[in-house]
Amino acid sequence: AQSVTQLGSHVxxxxxxxxxxxxxxxxxVPPYLFWYVQYPNQGLxxxxxxxxxxxxxxxxxxxxxxxxxxxxxFHLTKPSAHxxxxxxxxxxxxxxxxxxxxxxxxxxxxxxx
Amino acid sequence: xxGVTQTPxxxxxxxxxxxxxxxxxxSGHRSVSWYQQTPGQGLQFLFExxxxxxxxxxxxxxxxxxxxxxxxxxxxxxxxxxxxxSALYLCASSGxxxxxxxxxxxxxxxxxxx
Numbered sequence: 001a002q003s004v005t006q007l008g009s010h011v012x013x014x015x016x017x018x019x020x021x022x023x024x025x026x027x028x029v030p031p032y033l034f035w036y037v038q039y040p041n042q043g044l045x046x047x048x049x050x051x052x053x054x055x056x057x058x059x060x061x062x063x064x065x066x067x068x069x070x071x072x073x074f075h076l077t078k079p080s081a082h083x084x085x086x087x088x089x090x091x092x093x094x095x096x097x098x099x100x101x102x103x104x105x106x107x108x109x110x111x112x113x
Numbered sequence: 114x115x116g117v118t119q120t121p122x123x124x125x126x127x128x129x130x131x132x133x134x135x136x137x138x139x140s141g142h143r144s145v146s147w148y149q150q151t152p153g154q155g156l157q158f159l160f161e162x163x164x165x166x167x168x169x170x171x172x173x174x175x176x177x178x179x180x181x182x183x184x185x186x187x188x189x190x191x192x193x194x195x196x197x198x199s200a201l202y203l204c205a206s207s208g209x210x211x212x213x214x215x216x217x218x219x220x221x222x223x224x225x226x227x
Contacts, residue, residue, distance in 0.1 A: 034215065034216075036218075041220075041223075042220055042221075043117070043119075043203055043218035043219050043220045043221050044203065044205075044216075044218040045218070046215050046216070046217070049215050090156065095169075098161060098163075098168055098169055099144045099146055099161055099163075099205075099207040099214060099216060100146065100158055100161050100169045101146070101148075101156075101158065101205070101216060102158070103148075103155060103156040104155075105155050106155060106156075
C-alpha cells in the first residue's frame with residue numbers, strides 16, 4: 001500500500017530564505033505524487049503534481065519539487081520564502097488507478113520577518 | 114470556471130442527530146471524493162464516487178455514507194453523530210478521466226458536534 005511521510009511537523013524560516021519541506025513515499029508501483037497547501041479555514045490548493053513526465057516539477061507561487069526514485073523522496077522547495085507562504089503543506093500519493101489520495105501528516109511553515 | 118462548492122460552510126449539531134453535507138464538483142468532473150480532517154488524525158479518506166458508483170471506501174464506520182447524483186453532485190451523510198465526528202469535511206473534484214488526475218478541493222464544511 002502507498003504511503004507518504006513528512007519529516008518535520010513545523011518548519012520556520014526567515015523571509016527570503018530557502019524553503020525545504022520533506023516528503024518520502026512508499027509505493028510498489030510508479031507513484032503519482034502531489035503537494036497541496038492549506039491556508040487557515042480553507043480547503044487544499046494544488047501546488048504541483050508529479051506524473052513521471054519529468055523529475056523536476058515546477059508549481060505555482062515559485063515552488064518546485066524533485067522526484068528522486070533512489071531516495072523515494074519528493075521534497076518541496078522554494079528559493080526565497082515570502083510571508084504569504086506561511087501555511088500548512090501536505091504531500092500526497094494517489095492510490096492505484098483511482099483518485100483516492102493518501103496524505104502525509106502535514107508541515108506547518110512559519111515565515112519570520 | 115466555477116470551483117468546488119460545499120454547503121453549508123459551518124454546521125453545529127447535537128450528539129445523536131444526523132447531518133447531510135453537499136458538494137457540487139467542477140463542471141465536467143465525474144469523480145468526487147470526501148475527506149475528514151481533524152487535528153489528531155489529519156486528512157483521512159472517506160469515499161470516492163465516480164459516475165454515481167462508489168469506487169473506494171475508507172476505514173470509517175457505517176454511520177458515514179454518501180451518494181452521487183447523475184449531475185455529479187454528491188452528498189455525504191453521517192448518522193447518530195458523535196463528538197468525535199467534529200471535523201472539517203472536504204470534498205474534492207477530479208476528472209473527467211477516471212484516475213490519477215489532480216483533485217480540486219472545496220473550502221470544506223466545518224461540523225461541530227455538541
